[in-house]
Amino acid sequence: MLKLRQIHHIAVIGSDYQTSKHFYCDILGFTLIGEFYREERDSWKADLALNGQYTIELFSFPNPPVRSSRPESCGLRHLAFSVEDIGQSISALNEAGVICEPVRTDPYTGKPFTFFTDPDGLPLELYESR
Missing domain, CATH: 3.10.180.10 (2,3-Dihydroxybiphenyl 1,2-Dioxygenase, domain 1)
Known part of the structure; x- marks a missing residue:
């Protein structure tokens, strides 16, 4: 059997990086522990922690497709x-x-x-x- 230790992180893609970063950091209270611009992808990546634990990997990509989440879509x-x-x-x-x-x-x-x-x-x- 595979011996998983814990969840390492959850990846979230936002359509507007600054808006998403504000929401997760300033409203929900995550701490920005790393922020990287990836020029080859025209994309931002932020590492966010909750109470010192790395939790969310926040991404931006140009024009990401909308993912259906309701009503009760398959997946996360x-x-x-x-x-x-x-x-x-x-x-x-x-x-x-x-x-x-x-x-x-x-x-x-x-x-x-x-x-x-x-x-x-x-x-x-x-x-x-x-």
């Missing part, structure tokens, strides 16, 4: 983040102009969760872990 469904207080987290997102769906309760754990999207419509989830 969403990216979920654990939060201590979902109400406080939703308020912080709302203050930044990010709209969240109504809070739901996970029928298996009883924990509250909600969904919102990044600037390109990538579904993101907040899941209360306390």
Whole structure:
């Protein structure tokens, strides 16, 4: 059996690099730990960390094709983040102009969760872990 240790990173392609970088760093709170312009691809690559852990590889490419994510497309469904207080987290997102769906309760754990999207419509989830 393959012995995976952990998830190394998640790659996200944004249609507007500066907008995506602002969203992930300034709104969600990721730290920019590396940023590289790749002239041969006319593309940016940013390495983003969450609480010191390298987590997201943010890319830009000229005119990337739109990837369908709803309704329930095959493939990666969403990216979920654990939060201590979902109400406080939703308020912080709302203050930044990010709209969240109504809070739901996970029928298996009883924990509250909600969904919102990044600037390109990538579904993101907040899941209360306390």
